[in-house]
Amino acid sequence: MTPGPLVLLAALGLVAGILFGPRMPRFWLALTLVATLSGLAAALLVLGGGPEWEWRSAFAVGGEPLHLRLDGLSGLFIVLLSVVGSAGAIYAREYWSDQDHPHSAPRGRLWWSAMILSMIFVLLSSNGLHFLIGWELFAVSSYFLITLDRAQREVRMAGWLYLAASHAGTLCLFGFFVTLAARTGSWELGPMRSQANLAPLIWLALAGFAVKAGLFPVHIWLPSAHANAPSHVSALMSGVAIKMGIYGLVRFTGWLPVPAATGGVIIALGAVSALLGIAFALAQNDLKRLLAYCSVENVGIIAIGIGGALLGAAQGDAPWGRLLLAGSLLHVWNHGLFKALLFFGAGSVLHATGTREMSRLGGLWRSMPWTAAMFALGSAAISGLPPLNGFVSEWLVYLGLLDAALGRSTAAWAAIPAVIIVAVAGALALATFIKAGAVIFLGAPRTKAATQAHESGPLMRGAMLAIGAGCVAIGLAPIIVWPAIARAVGTWDPDWLALEPPVPLTTLGAAQVCLAVLFIGGVVWLWRRAHANGLRRGLTWDCGYSTPTARMQYTGGSFAGLAGGWFAWILQPQRTLRRPRGLFPIRAALVERVPETVLEHVIEPAAAVVMRLSRAARQLQHGRLHFYIVYLAGGLTVLAIIVWLGGIS
Amino acid sequence: MIEVLEIILRLALWLLVAPLLPGLINKVKAWVAGRRGPPVLQLYYDLARLWKKSVVMSTLASPAFIAGPAVAWVALLGAALLLPLGPLGGAVSFKGDVLLVVYLLAVARFCTTWAAMETGSAFEGMGAAREVSYAVLSEAALITAILSLSVQSGSVTLNDMLAPSSGAGAVLLAGGLFAVLLAENCRVPFDDPNTHLELTMIHEVMVLDHSGPPLAVVLHGAAMKLLLFSVLLSEAVLPLAQWSTWQASTALAGAVTAVTIGVGLVESLLARFAFSRVPLLLTTAFLLCLFALLLAWKGGAA
Numbered sequence: 001m002t003p004g005p006l007v008l009l010a011a012l013g014l015v016a017g018i019l020f021g022p023r024m025p026r027f028w029l030a031l032t033l034v035a036t037l038s039g040l041a042a043a044l045l046v047l048g049g050g051p052e053w054e055w056r057s058a059f060a061v062g063g064e065p066l067h068l069r070l071d072g073l074s075g076l077f078i079v080l081l082s083v084v085g086s087a088g089a090i091y092a093r094e095y096w097s098d099q100d101h102p103h104s105a106p107r108g109r110l111w112w113s114a115m116i117l118s119m120i121f122v123l124l125s126s127n128g129l130h131f132l133i134g135w136e137l138f139a140v141s142s143y144f145l146i147t148l149d150r151a152q153r154e155v156r157m158a159g160w161l162y163l164a165a166s167h168a169g170t171l172c173l174f175g176f177f178v179t180l181a182a183r184t185g186s187w188e189l190g191p192m193r194s195q196a197n198l199a200p201l202i203w204l205a206l207a208g209f210a211v212k213a214g215l216f217p218v219h220i221w222l223p224s225a226h227a228n229a230p231s232h233v234s235a236l237m238s239g240v241a242i243k244m245g246i247y248g249l250v251r252f253t254g255w256l257p258v259p260a261a262t263g264g265v266i267i268a269l270g271a272v273s274a275l276l277g278i279a280f281a282l283a284q285n286d287l288k289r290l291l292a293y294c295s296v297e298n299v300g301i302i303a304i305g306i307g308g309a310l311l312g313a314a315q316g317d318a319p320w321g322r323l324l325l326a327g328s329l330l331h332v333w334n335h336g337l338f339k340a341l342l343f344f345g346a347g348s349v350l351h352a353t354g355t356r357e358m359s360r361l362g363g364l365w366r367s368m369p370w371t372a373a374m375f376a377l378g379s380a381a382i383s384g385l386p387p388l389n390g391f392v393s394e395w396l397v398y399l400g401l402l403d404a405a406l407g408r409s410t411a412a413w414a415a416i417p418a419v420i421i422v423a424v425a426g427a428l429a430l431a432t433f434i435k436a437g438a439v440i441f442l443g444a445p446r447t448k449a450a451t452q453a454h455e456s457g458p459l460m461r462g463a464m465l466a467i468g469a470g471c472v473a474i475g476l477a478p479i480i481v482w483p484a485i486a487r488a489v490g491t492w493d494p495d496w497l498a499l500e501p502p503v504p505l506t507t508l509g510a511a512q513v514c515l516a517v518l519f520i521g522g523v524v525w526l527w528r529r530a531h532a533n534g535l536r537r538g539l540t541w542d543c544g545y546s547t548p549t550a551r552m553q554y555t556g557g558s559f560a561g562l563a564g565g566w567f568a569w570i571l572q573p574q575r576t577l578r579r580p581r582g583l584f585p586i587r588a589a590l591v592e593r594v595p596e597t598v599l600e601h602v603i604e605p606a607a608a609v610v611m612r613l614s615r616a617a618r619q620l621q622h623g624r625l626h627f628y629i630v631y632l633a634g635g636l637t638v639l640a641i642i643v644w645l646g647g648i649s
Numbered sequence: 650m651i652e653v654l655e656i657i658l659r660l661a662l663w664l665l666v667a668p669l670l671p672g673l674i675n676k677v678k679a680w681v682a683g684r685r686g687p688p689v690l691q692l693y694y695d696l697a698r699l700w701k702k703s704v705v706m707s708t709l710a711s712p713a714f715i716a717g718p719a720v721a722w723v724a725l726l727g728a729a730l731l732l733p734l735g736p737l738g739g740a741v742s743f744k745g746d747v748l749l750v751v752y753l754l755a756v757a758r759f760c761t762t763w764a765a766m767e768t769g770s771a772f773e774g775m776g777a778a779r780e781v782s783y784a785v786l787s788e789a790a791l792i793t794a795i796l797s798l799s800v801q802s803g804s805v806t807l808n809d810m811l812a813p814s815s816g817a818g819a820v821l822l823a824g825g826l827f828a829v830l831l832a833e834n835c836r837v838p839f840d841d842p843n844t845h846l847e848l849t850m851i852h853e854v855m856v857l858d859h860s861g862p863p864l865a866v867v868l869h870g871a872a873m874k875l876l877l878f879s880v881l882l883s884e885a886v887l888p889l890a891q892w893s894t895w896q897a898s899t900a901l902a903g904a905v906t907a908v909t910i911g912v913g914l915v916e917s918l919l920a921r922f923a924f925s926r927v928p929l930l931l932t933t934a935f936l937l938c939l940f941a942l943l944l945a946w947k948g949g950a951a
Binding site: 365372376380399402403419423430431443503504530533535543560561562563 | 702703704705706708710711713716718719720722723724726727743744748751753755756762763766767768770771772773774775777778781782784788793796799800803805858861862863866928942946
């Protein structure tokens with residue numbers, strides 16, 4: 001079986017989904033599942049060792065024949081897209097149902113199919129012009145998905161910001177592809193590492209793809225877009241769409257020659273994103289914003305791996321470069337899975353309580369045990385804890401960085417700080433997710449909404465369980481996914497294909513299985529012992545205080561206060577405090593808000609300057625004809641003087 | 650068969666020796682203060698008693714309240730098994746096992762703080778917040794110490810990393826790791842393990858609500874963590890590979906005892922620091938490890 005018919009089936013299914021989706025929800029779900037599963041099968045055929053698939057059309061689109069190519073790298077991303085795309089479609093059927101959202105649910109189905117189709121097109125297309133077209137379609141369809149709930153002003157603002165940022169990135173990519181086509185004389189893409197004159201172009205690509213990937217400081221669109229989109233859309237955006245920026249980086253650093261500094265720059269960007277992304281995440285009180293900032297951190301870790309791979313390639317194909325690229329690509333999968341799981345969990349909470357404010361929740365494990373368990377699993381996985389999948393990819397990245405440090409080459413100067421930053425980011429991630437999980441699911445309900453929460457239905461739970469199973473499976477048997485990762489690494493650089501992992505991945509997998517068994521055994525043992533001895537319930541011991549209330553619990557803000565304080569220089573938290581006064585204080589309040597520092601303190605002032613200049617320029621255009629005649633006369637006079645002086649050479 | 654026997658012996662060693670350390674520390678403190686103090690084996694008696702007691706669980710807590718201590722304990726035991734015991738090496742040894750040890754400690758932290766947050770108590774929230782925040786700094790110091798050891802030895806496998814001495818940087822590394830040990834195990838000057846009911850506690854306040862067998866598991870896990878860090882510190886500093894098996898074993902046992910006595914002395918002679926000064930101390934520990942790393946780097950290059 002070749003991937004060709006499967007790709008065709010996937011494309012047909014998605015096109016049919018666009019056509020029939022709005023009217024026929026069940027048929028649409030079936031179509032989407034068939035399409036994503038056949039896309040998955042096609043990608044797995046290639047990743048499993050089959051030959052690459054290439055196809056050129058006889059007809060032309062926009063003056064160029066279609067050129068599609070399914071290789072290891074695009075296959076890797078298609079697998080993730082198919083898994084999250086299908087799980088999200090199942091989840092959305094219940095989460096964003098036609099009963100609750102009669103107007104936006106049909107639109108949601110249409111754009112969901114369109115977004116998956118355009119992403120697959122971007123991943124497959126091997127022609128610069130078509131890549132750009134696909135990229136634009138992908139950006140536009142995700143804009144419509146983000147703004148599904150467009151009656152709300154906040155959602156429209158988020159969508160607008162996304163569209164503006166996305167197009168700023170696309171502008172760079174436009175420059176990149178056009179210059180590339182001009183220098184090579186063709187829109188065709190493919191390996192061209194030997195043409196050294198193309199090297200500087202990578203900076204344009206880096207700028208364009210970094211915006212989509214959400215690297216600090218061009219992540220400005222990401223928090224509000226991910227927070228305001230419906231949760232299944234956030235899952236697809238955070239799990240897969242931002243990875244398209246990563247795909248672009250990996251793809252074009254593999255195909256094009258790069259200047260020597262690229263690796264170092266990408267590592268630096270990644271390290272800054274990892275550290276500051278998680279610092280911002282820790283300080284958030286909006287659950288989905290927290291998850292969005294955490295994506296910035298994870299993209300940072302992925303970027304550290306890519307930058308390290310470039311350094312390794314520059315230093316005589318050092319073996320640690322492959323390790324870093326492999327770890328980074330595995331982290332693309334892992335982050336896609338657990339971030340989708342966490343956004344699904346956040347969606348269930350939002351669905352049940354109607355709020356994303358963590359300080360209004362609490363004690364939800366009682367009414368939503370499945371969601372709580374799955375969110376805890378996702379939290380452990382994203383904190384990189386063994387025996388789950390996050391640990392495997394972070395372990396590979398660490399090993400690559402440590403080997404680079406041991407190599408004592410110049411790369412060590414990047415690797416040593418990177419190791420420390422990844423470790424610090426890991427510890428902060430743990431704090432962030434303890435905060436999120438505990439404030440939402442543990443303790444006592446803080447508001448009425450939290451008391452009246454209900455568990456989500458079978459479809460939403462099923463989607464979460466399926467993705468959660470993926471997290472556990474990769475954690476326990478990393479050796480199974482290695483060939484796929486190796487294949488993708490081999491696509492990046494054919495000399496780097498290593499079907500046997502260069503590190504003891506099998507031993508790690510065995511250790512993880514042992515740990516999982518022991519964890520379960522330990523829990524069962526202690527549980528039985530506690531029950532055998534007799535277990536009764538009592539009030540929480542609050543140092544003798546016998547009437548605690550839910551409002552006396554530690555909040556997310558106070559939990560993050562200590563570590564967040566160390567980052568106050570960048571977080572710039574704004575607090576309004578109204579102290580209790582007098583003997584019988586009537587009211588007191590403390591409101592703390594963490595602004596979008598980069599957006600509010602850098603981008604918006606800069607945009608304000610541009611707006612002021614444009615407004616000043618607009619003064620010239622006021623509709624008074626006699627002034628226009630003066631402009632004309634002035635212009636002609638200036639031209640005449642130039643001609644008289646002999647022109648500008 | 651030999652392997653199974655070895656694992657069992659190793660388990661027995663870790664499980665049985667660990668509760669000795671807190672007893673020793675208490676004895677040292679009593680001796681400095683001129684008291685008789687509790688017996689060295691006091692923790693064993695406490696554990697045996699707690700294991701038989703019934704459990705009171707908060708009305709707010711989920712089953713994870715009991716699962717948390719269990720997973721944390723298993724994670725600490727797993728980390729202990731990976732740590733080489735001088736000439737014996739680790740129970741399992743592979744490239745990158747040191748990272749598994751660091752992350753198993755993180756698993757223990759995740760489960761302890763999660764279980765603490767189960768109760769909805771503001772005190773336990775404070776303890777958990779401090780635990781995860783200070784861990785950020787101590788993790789930076791720990792990973793830098795690991796970098797220094799692996800640059801020194803040219804390996805990322807615990808068995809090879811811990812066999813030679815850490816060279817010129819040994820003193821710096823010892824200082825840094827000792828501070829990390831005190832912070833991670835919640836000893837003075839970071840925390841005071843003697844009091845339970847103050848706003849200022851870290852570890853003890855997180856386990857306020859535990860009782861019966863879960864509390865026994867928590868206490869035993871804490872003792873194991875102390876032993877683990879003492880062994881790590883001793884092996885990082887001593888050149889165990891140069892000595893014969895018996896010499897190395899004796900040296901290791903002696904060093905662990907010395908570290909324990911050191912903890913007791915620090916606890917007797919120092920007061921707990923104000924919380925605002927804790928980050929400063931941990932940053933100093935990080936810098937000590939960083940200088941050890943630089944020394945290891947220069948030493949290898951020469």
